[in-house]
Amino acid sequence: MADEKLPLRSENYSEWYNQLIQRAELADYAPVRGCMVVRPYGWALWENIQQALDKRFKATGHQNAAFPLFIPMSFLEKEKEHVEGFSPELAVVTIGGGEKLEEPLVVRPTSETVIGYMYSRWIKSYRDLPVLINQWGNVVRWELRTRLFLRTLEFYWQEGHTAHATEQEAEEETRRMLDVYTDFAVNEAAVPVIPGMKSATEKFAGAARSYTIEAMMGDTKALQSGTSHNLGQNFAKAFEIQFLDQNNVLQHCWTTSWGLSTRFIGAIIMTHGDDQGLKFPPRLAPIQVVIVPIFRSEEERARVMPVVEQVKGMLSDLRVKVDDRSEVTPGFKYNDWEMRGVPLRIEIGPKDIEKGSVALARRDIPGKEGKQFVSQDGLAETVKNLLEDIQKSMLEKAREFRDANIHEPRDYAHLQEIVQDGWAFAHWCGSSACEAKVKEDTKATTRCIPLEGGKSKGACIVCGEPAEYKVYFAKSY
RNA sequence: CGGGGUGUAGCGCAGUUGGCAGCGCACCGCGUUUGGGACGCGGGGGUCGGCGGUUCAAGUCCGCCCACCCCGACCA
Known part of the structure; x- marks a missing residue:
């Protein structure tokens, strides 16, 4: 690399973010504007995210399937709000095999429509319900302004699509999957998120209700890190997804959809990263432990390397990398x-061979304080405990940062001040006019009505009218 | 799509009044190094973003186009 040091987060946060991703080899810019190449190290992280989520989806009764990339344009047009929401950002194929197509094909921006069409063919009876399907795939949204991972023209994600016999079941499913996302974010990624409901203006195009997990990034901006939608009967009516109930009455299904994308990688980078670089949570880190052997001569090398291999063997149930490059110094x-975010480093040199020790350095505690010498005896246990401790500390640190940057405004002027560098938690009457005013005055939007602690009577921070709940206001990505 | 900026080796940049296309890092080879970002010597690498114009001569001057980045209006 040309420059050894990254830009400081405090000086230029977005430059820090962009450079870090490229230097750590998570992703690179593709030859097409707004598209990214996810490199092996970044994809390994995504695979770990996939595994953690997929396990949870299966445990809640879902199955994976794959639906096509192309969707007939007419499908999108069947749900009014849906097409209005997505038409500005569609990529459309008009030529195939050199011939102009009879009907243009949309490259899927999301799959409610094709899946809805298929569900209408598959579902006949209440006995067919619920249908619980998830798909891992890519989608395209023609965004004007793009950022690696946070907003790219094409991104990778999973989208769950379910159909139910009753409104209540659909709502339960929507909330269950929001809980799954919350559990994943907190316990796997150490990203403390706030689960809540989106306002009408912020909800998914075509949904009855949208839920979100909101996370605070290192610059205090908010990031919607996963969403779960109760689609009501909107898509069921548009695509005639119907079933005969126990009383032989034809009814429309109640459907849901929920998604989490490669954007979450951005959440991990910006929740945990510091001026030194990435900081990955041990549970998801592509490399959990890196071993750096140290030697000056061939003779020392011959003594050190067998111990390095032995230590690696002791840690065989972890993702361990031995950095035996000879062309760079320890x-x-x-x-x-450290820049690449590996949670724990083990150094093994001649002194350790003599003493039967190794040096351990924690990524989450910089410098000497994070470094310790421990015995090779019981190292597997020591390392396992340390990784768990790192995981826990990272969550704690992120939570402290977030809580320290959430404030309850005294009045509207105070809210305007708070959202310049933090989140405001305040009563809101629910009118989109008040939301719009905040956005116009400050660029901050309502992020969500939190599921916990959201219900509270008071006066709207904007207009003073009676309010039933409190919301978070923040600038967001 | 509006405002600003940048395009010269993989990356970061210099290039004077128009006159043989350079530097640092990275890369390759050899040697010395190695417990917090090593060093020496020797190498390889370029349609100067593209097209057109002015000129004996264009990286440099003029015109048009393109790409990317940053800031705004929209979004997982």
Whole structure:
């Protein structure tokens, strides 16, 4: 790399973000504007995210399937709000095999419509319900302004699509999957999120209700990190997804959809990263432990390497990398792997061979305080405990940061001040006019009505009219 | 799509009044190094974003186009 140091987060947060992603080899810019290449290290992180989520989807009764990339244009047009929401950002194929197509094909921006069409063919009876399907795939949304991971023209995600016999079941499913996302974010990614409901203006185009998990990034901006929608009967009516109930009455289904994308990688980067670089939570880190062997001569090398291999063997149930590059110094490797976010580093040198020790350095505690010498005996246990401790500390640290940057405004002027660098938690009457005013005055939007602590009577912070609940206002990505 | 900026080696940049296309890092080879970002010597690498114009001569001057980045209006 040309420059050794990253830009400081405090000086230029977005430059820090962009450079870090490229230097750590998570992703690179593709030859097409707004598209990214996810590189092996970034994809390995995504695979770990996929595994953690997929396990939870299966445990809640879902199955995976795959639906087509192309959707007939007419499908999108069947749900009014849906097409209005998505038409400005559609990529449309008009030529195939050199011939102009009879009907243009949309590259899926999301799959409610094709899946709805298929469900209408598959569902006949209440006995067919519920249908619980998830798909891992890619979608395209023609965004004007793009950022690696946060907003790219094409992104990777999972989208769950379910159909139910009753409104209540659909709502339960929507909330269950929001809980799954919350559990994943908090316990796997160490990203403390606030689950809540989106306002009418912020909800998904075509949904009856949208839920979200909102996370605070290192610059205090909010990031919608996952969403779960109760689609009511909107898509069921548009695509005639109908079933005969126990009383032989034809009814429309109640459907849901929920998604989490590669954007979440952006959430991990910006929740945990520091001026030194990435900081990955141990549970999701592509490399959990890096071993740096240290030797000066061939003779020392011959003594050190067998122990390195032995230690690696002791940690065989972890994702361990031995950095045996001979062309760079240990000091370079320390900085390199810290930049790449590896949670724990083990150094093994001649002194350790003599003492039967190794040096351990925690990524989450910089410098000497994070470094300790421990015995090789029981190392597997020591490392396992340490990784768990790192996981826990990272969540704690992120939570403290978030809570320290959420404030309850005294009045509207105070709210305007708060959202310049933090989140405001305040009563809101529910009118979109008040939301719009805040947005116009401050660029901050309502993020969500939290499921916990949201219900509260008071006066709207904007207009003073009676309010039934409190919401978070913040600038967002 | 509006405002601003940048395009010269993989990356970061310099290039004077128009006159043989350079520097640092990275890369390759050899040697010395290695517990917090090593060093020496020797190498390889370029349609100067594209097209057109002015000129004996264009990286440099003029015109048009394109791409990317940043800031705004929209979004997982």
